Amino acid sequence: MSDKKLFSEFPPVSTSQWEEQIAKDLKGADYEKKLVWRTNEGFPVRPYYRGENLAGLEYRNVLPGEFPYVRGNRNDANNWQVCQDFCVNDAKESNEKALDAIARGTDAIGFSICGKNLVQNIDVTALLKNICTGCNPVHFDVGINSANVLEAVINDAETKKCGAKGIRGSMFYDILGRIAVCGCFGADSDTVSSSIINMLYMTKELNGYRVIGVDAAHFQNSGATLVQELAISLAMGSDYLTILPNNAFPVAEIAKRMHFRYAIGSNYFMEIAKLRAARLLWANIVKAFDPDCGDAAYMYIHGETADWNMTVYDPYVNMLRTTTEAMSGAIAGVDSLWVRPFDAAYRNPDAFSERIARNQQIVLKEEAYMSKIVDPSAGSYYIENLTASIAENAWKLFLEIEDEGGYIAAMKKGVIQGQIKESAAKRRAAVASRKETLLGTNQYANTGEFMKDKIRDYRCAVSCSEEKFAETIEPFRLGEAFEDLRLKTERSGRRPKAFMLTIGNLAMRKARAGFACNFFSVAGFEVVDNNGFATVEEGVEAAVAANAEIIVLCSSDDEYPELAPQAVAATKDKGILVLAGYPKAIVEELKAAGIENFIFMGQNVLEALEKYQKMLGI
DSSP: OOOOOTTTTSOOOOHHHHHHHHHHHHTTOOHHHHHOEEOTTSOEEOSOOOGGGGTTOGGGGSOTTSTTOTTOSOSSOOOOEEEEEEEESOHHHHHHHHHHHHHTTOSEEEEEEOSHHHHHHOOHHHHTTTOOTTTSOEEEEOGGGHHHHHHHHHHHHHTSTTOGGGOOEEEEEOHHHHHHHHSSOSSOHHHHHHHHHHHHHHTTTSTTOEEEEEEOHHHHTTTOOHHHHHHHHHHHHHHHHHHSOOSSSOHHHHHHTEEEEEEEOSOHHHHHHHHHHHHHHHHHHHHHHOTTOGGGGSOOEEEEEOSTTOOSSSTTHHHHHHHHHHHHHHHHTOSEEEOOOTTTTTSOOOHHHHHHHHHHHHHHHHTSOTTTSSSTTTTOHHHHHHHHHHHHHHHHHHHHHHHTTSHHHHHHHTHHHHHHHHHHHHHHHHHHTTSSOOBTTTBSOOTTOOOTTTOOOOOOOOOOSSOOOSOOOOOOOTTHHHHHHHHHHHHTTOOOEEEEEEOSOHHHHHHHHHHHHHHHHTTTOEEEOOSOOSSHHHHHHHHHHTTOSEEEEEOOTTTHHHHHHHHHHHTTTTSEEEEEOOOTTTHHHHHHTTOOOEEOTTSOHHHHHHHHHHHTTO
């Protein structure tokens, strides 16, 4: 057998040689503008990375399961919990759903119980009937009544074979996260403090049971960048470690009872890097409080696919979004994961959507074998550098929040809310101008789809009677404004028709007709494309015969000076004339000829379509 090295016929290429070739290919164009991507988080990403870019990343020299846990909390496999969440309104019904999910491959169950009266009256024994909390972890999110529900869970376990000491799961009680959505703790400070302390005492002998939640998902679902989401969550965790410890519960004990919930969005590699950076930074924070913290420094992460990019229209696309998001979570090494059902944006998920959501994870585990490899992204030049960049920027923002006095103080001052509002506004603007695409919503709409009769308002409203001391953040979905636009058309009982008056240069008229059809279909308008007309008058006659209310002139910039005046004269009182394109060199000439309406790339599509609805009396 030859000892010749594989690929030895390919000589090594240095970075300077790569850069020299890139400079040639750019032909004088600006390297930074053409090839360097600046993220929403504000840091640059290079077009390529090499081994030398890993120099100085000290955390790479540790194994999985070792401090600072950037490579994950486990050292033998990546066996995360496949979790399925249920919003509880009826204990018996939710129990039946949970048992069915367990029978079909779910590892863990999440029960979310909304409303003070419902929580107080819920029958925990009925909810947990035939569920062994020692075999299948059960995670509860019940708010201020967490201590009472925890007591009922422990009592229920005592009556079963597993016993109380064997129960697994968590009680997600996050008083600091409640500030973000309610503007207060949800109860007076003495009540919330005693509730947490009670749960810490109740779980002192329950190894691995966590009772303090840090809900970072609120922030991403309100428009925060990944760096903001991470930095704010670290500040929340730091505040818990500052305000809770006492003689009975030192920092290490508090840290062991905490778990973090992160939204996982569609920025695939960035989300992997975010979760790795989260473990790295949290481990160092806990160690700063307690140098002998040991495994208390590792961050327990529950991931859930994001809500902000889910859509009502073309909802099956949500399956594609949640699949890549679940992959990000699995590769990053989450401890548990919930995949949001594809129809969760507009109704209470049904059995089919819950099954698909569950099976997305099971396929990743059982067919893609993602549970077999610990830290599969390790050593990737790109992901390792993203991890370092996110960690650096999140740490900088974390220190800024600490300089404000910590999370609670920064929320009271409105500092955090202001930052999130700013990033949310940028995201909304990007979607409105279609710089950011939501497939089926602001681009490539399914014109034969109607949703107004399928939407059901089922979500729990968060409320409390306590006086607010902080401004709240606003969770939203990026597609809401476009969905409202289209629903407005649906509910009007009309379906305006946009007719493509295609003429002249074949390539340009086809391209612009395609753009215009996509443009108007987003608002729920009917669009009519055409192969082309010999004259403007012929096209207008066809539009009138089709009962079109909008006539879109589609041709080339060179032909518009001649065609536009003809179109203005021919369409008088016969419909709204729109020109596809915005040729800057002749736009004033076209306006002088009578063209008032233009549609073009980079335009605020949302505002334009709202204008056309108003012109049509919708």
